[in-house]
Amino acid sequence: MSESLRVLVVEDEAILSMQLELLIEDAGHVVVGTAFSAAEAIRMAHETQPDIAFVDLQLRGGSSGLDVARAVRDLEGVMIVFVTANAAMLPEDFEGGAAVIPKPFSVAIMEGTLPYLEECVRRPPPKAARPTGMRLAPAYEARWAAAS
Template identity: 60%
Template sequence: MSEPLRIVIVEDEALIVMQLEILIEEAGHQVVGTAASAGDAIAVARRTRPDIVFIDLQLRGGSSGLDVAKALAEEPAMTLVFLTANARHFSDDFAGAAAVIAKPFSEAIIGDTMVFLEECIRTPPPLSALPLGLRCAPGYLERLGT
């Protein structure tokens, strides 16, 4: 197995954070930080330099995952993925994110997504099919050569 992907989780609901941490670690990857607000998320991501940042759309203190995505969109080598119950409301540019996962998500969706994203990051283009429950930005898939 290759080196684990480094993940930051931006989510203000503790139970969802714990669930994601378990699923990500079971998939063989490492959670290097968590945050519940936009300001904390940006600081944690810039400090830890993760491969993937999972971002909830609505965060603590009225802050938004969109603010996190805007701030981190130009950071090199960070793949941004939104987690939201409002997945259908995104425009095709996904606010700078590579993909969106609809809530509620299942263990299978996160597991399949981790395999797919690892292929996208480590050995593009991915060999796996796009997982059910993961919606990718068209521009992201084009950049990968799919």
């Protein structure tokens, strides 16, 4: 593994948030923050400059993960990965997000996804096959296809 990824978790369900944090840390990466609302996530993203943000679509207080994506997609090097039970609610372009992992997710899906995302961030384009259970945004799919 190369340098640890810096990961922001944006999830308002405490148990899912803790599960994600444990899986990320067990894979050797660093959770730089956990946010429960869009406003909190946007502030943390600007403060911590994560490599990846795992973002739920429906957040506390009626806020949206799409708001998070819109606000941080232009930050240098932040890859947004939606983790949601509402993947059908994502716009076609994923609002600049790179991928979606549907809930409920299994430990095996996350364990397979983290090394792939590490390649996406540290050594693009990824050489590994896209993990089962994760769908890439059309723009990322095209970028990796063109680079192959």
